[in-house]
Structure formats: C-alpha cells, structure tokens
Amino acid sequence: MITTIGISAYASLVLLGQVIGVVTLLYFLWKRDTPELRWIARHSVLLSFIVTLTAVSGTLFFSEIAHFGPCKICWFQRTAMYPLLFLFGTALVLRSSEKIITPFALITASLGSFASLYHYALERVVLPGGPCTPGGGDFAFCATPYFLQFGYITIPMMALSGFLLVILLTGLRSLLLKDEDVINGNL
Amino acid sequence: MMYQIYEITRVLSIMTMIGQVIAMVTVIGFLFFRRSSFFWDRISKHAFFLAFVVAAVSTLGSLFFSEIAEYTPCKLCWFQRVFMYPLSLFYLLAFLRYKQSKLAEWYGMVMCSFGGVIATYHYFIQMTTPQDIAALTPCTVGGVSCTQYEILHFGYITIPLMALTGFVLIFLLMVIRKRFPSSAS
Numbered sequence: 001m002i003t004t005i006g007i008s009a010y011a012s013l014v015l016l017g018q019v020i021g022v023v024t025l026l027y028f029l030w031k032r033d034t035p036e037l038r039w040i041a042r043h044s045v046l047l048s049f050i051v052t053l054t055a056v057s058g059t060l061f062f063s064e065i066a067h068f069g070p071c072k073i074c075w076f077q078r079t080a081m082y083p084l085l086f087l088f089g090t091a092l093v094l095r096s097s098e099k100i101i102t103p104f105a106l107i108t109a110s111l112g113s114f115a116s117l118y119h120y121a122l123e124r125v126v127l128p129g130g131p132c133t134p135g136g137g138d139f140a141f142c143a144t145p146y147f148l149q150f151g152y153i154t155i156p157m158m159a160l161s162g163f164l165l166v167i168l169l170t171g172l173r174s175l176l177l178k179d180e181d182v183i184n185g186n187l
Numbered sequence: 188m189m190y191q192i193y194e195i196t197r198v199l200s201i202m203t204m205i206g207q208v209i210a211m212v213t214v215i216g217f218l219f220f221r222r223s224s225f226f227w228d229r230i231s232k233h234a235f236f237l238a239f240v241v242a243a244v245s246t247l248g249s250l251f252f253s254e255i256a257e258y259t260p261c262k263l264c265w266f267q268r269v270f271m272y273p274l275s276l277f278y279l280l281a282f283l284r285y286k287q288s289k290l291a292e293w294y295g296m297v298m299c300s301f302g303g304v305i306a307t308y309h310y311f312i313q314m315t316t317p318q319d320i321a322a323l324t325p326c327t328v329g330g331v332s333c334t335q336y337e338i339l340h341f342g343y344i345t346i347p348l349m350a351l352t353g354f355v356l357i358f359l360l361m362v363i364r365k366r367f368p369s370s371a372s
Binding site: 079082083086096099100103104107108 | 260265268269270272273276277280281284285288289290291293294297298301
C-alpha cells in the first residue's frame with residue numbers, strides 16, 4: 001500500500017521536476033538573461049539541495065521501505081547523488097557559494113547521468129534479464145525495472161531527472177552570475 | 188592470480204598500518220605541539236593534495252577488491268564507498284584549482300564523519316560476531332553478509348578498518364588545515 005503511494009508520489013515529483021526543468025531550459029535558450037533566471041541562479045544551491053534531498057529520500061524509500069534491492073548500477077548512481085546532497089547541504093549551512101561547487105557538481109552529476117542513461121537503456125531496450133552483471137548474491141538484476149509509472153518513469157529515469165536538474169541549476173549559476181556574486185556567498 | 192591478490196591485499200594492509208601510525212603520531216603531536224611550526228605549515232599547505240592521495244588510494248583499493256578480487260561489497264561497504272569516492276574527485280579539483288577553498292575543509296570533515304561512523308560500526312560488528320555465525324547472518328538487503336570478512340591481515344586489519352583509516356587521515360588533514368591556515372599557496 002505505502003509502496004504504491006510512494007511510487008505515485010515520487011513519480012509525480014519527477015514529472016513535475018521534468019516539466020519545470022524543460023520550461024526553464026527553453027526560457028533560458030529564448031531569453032538568455034532575465035531577473036527570473038537570475039533569481040534561480042542565485043538560489044541554485046538551495047534548489048539543488050531540494051532536488052538532491054528528494055532524490056536521496058526517494059532512493060532510501062525504495063530500498064528501505066519498499067524493499068527494492070538496489071543493483072550495482074543503482075549503487076553507482078547513489079554514489080554520485082548522495083555526495084551532491086552533502087555538498088549542497090554543507091554549502092547551505094556555511095552560507096558559502098564557492099566556485100569549487102560548479103566543477104564538482106557538473107562532473108559528478110554528468111557521471112551519474114551517464115550511469116542512469118545506460119541503466120534506463122538496459123531496462124527499456126534490452127530484454128529483462130539481459131546482459132547486466134548483478135552484484136552477486138541476491139542483488140537485483142539491473143535490467144528488470146521494479147515499476148513503470150506513466151509509461152516511462154522507472155527508478156533510473158528518476159535519477160536521470162535529478163542529475164539533469166542539478167546540471168541545469170549549476171549551469172545557470174555559473175553562466176548568469178558574475179564571480180563577485182558567487183564568491184560573496186550570495187545564495 | 189590468487190597469489191597476486193593476496194600480495195596486493197597485504198600491501199594495502201601495510202599501507203593501512205602506516206596510515207594508522209601517521210594518524211596516531213599526528214594526534215599526539217597535535218596535543219603536545221599546538222604552536223604553528225614549519226612541520227604543521229607544510230602539512231597544511233599540501234593538505235588537499237595529501238587528502239587526494241588518501242582518497243584515491245582508498246577508491247582504487249576498494250575497486251580492486253570488488254572488480255579484480257571479486258569480493259562482492261555488502262550494503263555497509265557501499266555506504267562507505269559513497270562517502271569515499273567523491274572525495275577523490277573533490278580533492279583533485281581543490282588541489283588543482285581551488286587551494287583557498289573553505290568549503291573543501293568542511294565538506295571533507297562532514298563526509299569523513301559520516302563515513303567514519305559507518306566504518307566503525309561495520310568493523311565493530313565484524314569483530315564481535317563469531318565468524319561461524321557471521322556466515323548465517325546476512326545484511327537485510329543484498330544477501331552479502333556484512334559481518335563476515337573476506338580478508339584479515341596482522342590479526343586485525345579488515346576492509347572497513349582500511350576505510351576507517353582513510354576517513355580519519357582525511358579528517359585530520361582538514362583539522363590541521365583549519366588550525367594552521369597556510370598563508371602561501
């Protein structure tokens with residue numbers, strides 16, 4: 001019961017995130033630099049924190065409450081997502097907006113999104129039980145999705161959306177904010 | 188192949204022991220010699236580079252255990268990896284481009300605290316569960332037992348203890364850097 005509710009809730013959040021992300025990206029490509037986009041850029045650390053917190057809570061919900069065992073690729077995506085949460089969390093607590101956030105978040109989220117893309121392709125294109133090395137023991141097969149919501153959302157699709165949102169937010173921040181804004185910790 | 192794997196794990200264990208001796212000397216030195224000195228300033232100046240080396244060795248070591256020696260990581264092992272792997276990339280960036288970063292000091296301490304607590308817990312349950320029972324008590328997820336150890340060197344070094352040593356070393360490096368801020372870098 002709670003599993004079904006959780007899946008619908010997180011899938012809806014992912015859908016919402018995807019819509020917001022696409023609208024923001026198109027708006028940015030159309031207008032380039034507006035007060036609204038600057039507002040997003042200034043608050044990108046907080047917004048990224050919210051995105052990664054949702055993602056991490058989602059992974060913990062699926063593994064600890066819904067008891068979906070994570071496969072090896074899932075764990076590599078977690079390895080990319082969790083540190084981002086701690087990075088943005090630490091930056092928020094310190095009220096710091098240092099420039100090191102940009103390359104670290106971009107590289108980590110890119111690596112994570114490659115893993116998610118590969119995983120999603122395995123699930124959707126390759127037949128279930130396809131060529132994925134399970135972690136051994138009772139680890140889940142990577143190519144078998146636990147659920148399919150709205151016809152396309154699976155767990156790696158959720159992770160991919162999170163990573164791309166982080167890339168979008170970090171990208172906006174480094175493109176729109178001048179160095180002084182960033183160094184002065186104007187979150 | 189078995190022989191090479193054994194040799195490499197022994198080398199990693201020796202490196203762990205060296206790391207533990209360095210950590211202990213550092214803590215004792217920190218308690219008795221609190222003034223800024225040439226020694227502390229040197230460590231502080233190269234803290235990000237040294238942290239990168241520790242994190243990179245830990246990352247490569249853990250990948251060696253899972254991908255070459257083919258020991259399947261348990262759930263607790265994975266959580267320790269989550270806190271160790273990103274530090275290699277993070278300190279590589281900090282050491283190459285962002286030597287003045289305050290965030291890097293705090294981030295390392297936060298990540299190492301979480302990772303260190305998990306590693307301590309993991310080592311504790313490994314050492315307190317008898318090994319004949321350990322094989323029968325799997326972790327809740329994954330089916331790989333967290334309480335069983337694949338390697339045991341010098342009578343006390345197992346994989347989570349290696350991780351713990353890495354976390355403690357990076358934590359100490361960041362403490363030294365905060366206590367003795369390097370002026371020139």
